[in-house]
Amino acid sequence: MKLENFAAKYFAMSDDVWARHANPWSVWTRYSCLPLLLACLWWRDALQGWFWPLLVVLVLWIWFNPRCFKKPLTTESWASQSVLGERILIYQRDKVAAHxxxxxxxxxxxxxxxxxxxxxxxxxxxxxxxxxGALGLILTKTWFLDRMVWIYRETTSQPLTTHT
Known part of the structure; x- marks a missing residue:
């Protein structure tokens, strides 16, 4: 899982940033990043001089997104637990069950x-x-996030039947 460690370090994910990223608004608005990035790249020729400024704005949004929301009041939602599970996978890999x-x-x-x-x-x-490719990425990322929820609940002894 070296890629996740690299990404966490590159995005400067401090404890505070991870806590803010656990806000469901951060998770769900993050889903907008891939389609917007792909649209920018797809229409690169049509955008001409606007391509680079739009690309920079999108990359900044990807970096800024986990920082711009408040810490959630509760972490009972699926989205919050997906972020917390990812954090466990990256920083506490030894706690993740082998299955x-x-x-x-x-x-x-x-x-x-x-x-x-x-x-x-x-x-x-x-x-x-x-x-x-985009559809596959979105669906597979959703599967990954769902697996992170499972890891979070299993690691923290949360029941798997909790409503989210």
Missing amino acids: HTPVLSVITSLLTIFTALCVAGLFFHEPISTCM
Whole structure:
């Protein structure tokens, strides 16, 4: 899980930032990042001089998003627990049960495949590959977040039947 450690360090995820990112608004608005980034890259030629400023704004939004929301009053929501589970995976890997490893390997493989498909679609300006890659990325990321909820609940002895 070196990639997650790199990402956490690159995004300067302090304890305060992780707590703010556990706000469901942060999680759900983060879903907007990939489609907006892909749209910017897809229409790069049409945007001409606007491409770089828009790309910079999007990258800043990706960095700023976990910081711009208040800490949640409760962490009972699925979205909050997905962030807390991810934090456990990154910083307390030894607490994660071994039965999660094969699934996380499949998720990582799928994310790699869908990223490659999306990048190839963007490079060749091919809409089917781009859209299928993007859809695969979003669905696989959602699966990853759901697995993080499972890890969080299992690690903290939260019941898996809690309503979120």
